[in-house]
Amino acid sequence: xxxxxxxxxxxxxxxxxxxxxxxHAQPPANFEQRIHARLYxxxxxxxxxxxxxxxxxxxxxxxxxxxxxxxxxxxxAIVIGSVQHSRQRTFPATGVHVSAPGSxxxxxxxxxxxxxxxxxxxxxxxxxxxxxxxxxxxxxRDTHKPKGVAVPESTQPQKP
Amino acid sequence: MSSLEAQVAGWFYTQPVLxxxxxxxxxxxxLVAEYSTTLYRVAYSVTRNSAEAEDIVQExxxxxxxxxxxxxDIRDTRVWLVRxxxxxxxxxxxxxxTRPETEDIADLVRTLPSSELRADxxxxxSQEHARVLAxxxxxxxxxxxxxxxxALEELSTGEIAHICxxxxxxxxxxxxxxxxxxxxxxxxxxxxx
Numbered sequence: 001x002x003x004x005x006x007x008x009x010x011x012x013x014x015x016x017x018x019x020x021x022x023x024h025a026q027p028p029a030n031f032e033q034r035i036h037a038r039l040y041x042x043x044x045x046x047x048x049x050x051x052x053x054x055x056x057x058x059x060x061x062x063x064x065x066x067x068x069x070x071x072x073x074x075x076x077a078i079v080i081g082s083v084q085h086s087r088q089r090t091f092p093a094t095g096v097h098v099s100a101p102g103s104x105x106x107x108x109x110x111x112x113x114x115x116x117x118x119x120x121x122x123x124x125x126x127x128x129x130x131x132x133x134x135x136x137x138x139x140x141r142d143t144h145k146p147k148g149v150a151v152p153e154s155t156q157p158q159k160p
Numbered sequence: 161m162s163s164l165e166a167q168v169a170g171w172f173y174t175q176p177v178l179x180x181x182x183x184x185x186x187x188x189x190x191l192v193a194e195y196s197t198t199l200y201r202v203a204y205s206v207t208r209n210s211a212e213a214e215d216i217v218q219e220x221x222x223x224x225x226x227x228x229x230x231x232x233d234i235r236d237t238r239v240w241l242v243r244x245x246x247x248x249x250x251x252x253x254x255x256x257x258t259r260p261e262t263e264d265i266a267d268l269v270r271t272l273p274s275s276e277l278r279a280d281x282x283x284x285x286s287q288e289h290a291r292v293l294a295x296x297x298x299x300x301x302x303x304x305x306x307x308x309x310x311a312l313e314e315l316s317t318g319e320i321a322h323i324c325x326x327x328x329x330x331x332x333x334x335x336x337x338x339x340x341x342x343x344x345x346x347x348x349x350x351x352x353x
Contacts, residue, residue, distance in 0.1 A: 011343040018292035019311035022205040027197055031214060035192050038218045039225060 184228050192221060195238060198314045199245040205308040206249035207256070208293065216252060220245045239322040242315065246305070246323065295345045303338035310335050 058065065199220055203213035223244050224231070234240045296304060302324070309320045310331075321328045 011346040012339070014288070014292055014346060015339060015342055018289050018296070019307070021289060021293075022201050022308065022311045023313050025201050025204045025213075027200040027214065027217075028210060031200065031217075032192050032196055034214070035196060035218050035221055036189070039188065039221055042222060042225065 184225075184231075187231060188221060188224060188228075191224060191237065191241070195241050196221075198238070198312065199241055201312050201314075202242050202245045202309070203249045205311065206246070206253050212252055212256070213249075216245055216248045219248050223248075236319070236322060238314070239319050242309070242319075243323050246309075291349070292342075292346065295342055295349070298345065299338050299341060303334050303341065306331050306334035307338040307342070 196217055199217045200213050203216035203220075204210065207213050207216065220241060224241070231237075296307065299307065305324060306320060309315055309323060310317070315323070317328050317331055321331045324331060
């Protein structure tokens with residue numbers, strides 16, 4: 001195929017020489033700086049930088065933020081509980097004063113509606129029951145008394 | 161640790177920030193310093209245009225920035241970057257087929273320091289280089305890729321095999337076939353002159 005004895009070697013050398021061009025290709029001056037400049041110009045890079053800084057700030061101050069959030073939650077709970085409690089305490093109206101509209105009279109002549117009496121439930125009982133009879137404290141005679149303590153004799157109540 | 165303590169620890173545990181922006185910037189700066197020249201050579205071997213090769217390298221690092229979350233999963237960064245650059249260069253070459261060729265081979269031959277080329281290399285004119293490279297473009301895609309990547313001293317046969325998603329023996333046979341075919345084309349060209 002090749003007429004020249006060294007043509008095969010010559011071809012190999014030509015191939016190697018051509019390929020060596022790529023192996024020794026040098027990028028232009030300030031190549032890396034231009035790459036960095038292009039990367040920093042990228043909006044995604046700037047956005048991520050801001051997001052990362054914000055995220056890092058949140059992470060560094062996480063205990064402060066958690067404490068503040070807990071304090072705010074406690075305050076909210078106190079305020080809401082207080083408001084709920086005050087709404088539940090409905091005082092009975094001692095006397096509803098209804099003015100007579102259109103009569104030309106003031107509050108003094110308004111109708112006064114007496115409060116409704118509170119109905120006592122059937123099974124209601126007082127908080128404490130007095131056990132003593134007759135309204136007097138009695139000391140049984142066989143009660144052990146220390147020596148030297150004078151106990152007056154109980155007298156029978158006088159009958160009218 | 162009691163269950164309550166574990167529960168409390170779970171409430172207050174926050175995921176640590178894996179990579180801050182400074183970390184990513186440092187990683188990318190290191191990648192640029194280490195691989196930019198290799199990537200430039202890869203891109204240049206396809207486009208043969210300095211400006212386009214530089215643009216491709218920049219585009220490659222933009223891709224890295226875009227996929228920075230995957231950086232920790234990448235086993236071989238060099239292979240990954242070269243593959244990105246190669247694909248970008250092929251896309252660019254495909255698109256530029258409609259435009260007139262703007263090859264900088266003559267410029268490259270002129271700018272290469274004399275110590276990097278042997279004396280007989282200097283004798284060969286830039287037109288002859290361009291002719292050989294034009295014949296390389298006529299090779300089948302797989303053989304051409306293997307041949308061009310094998311020209312880069314930074315890449316081993318194993319790495320080229322990873323880039324091409326094949327085996328080392330397959331790469332060796334592709335390089336052998338490419339060189340044989342290229343030698344045949346060169347001989348045919350010489351005999352026709």
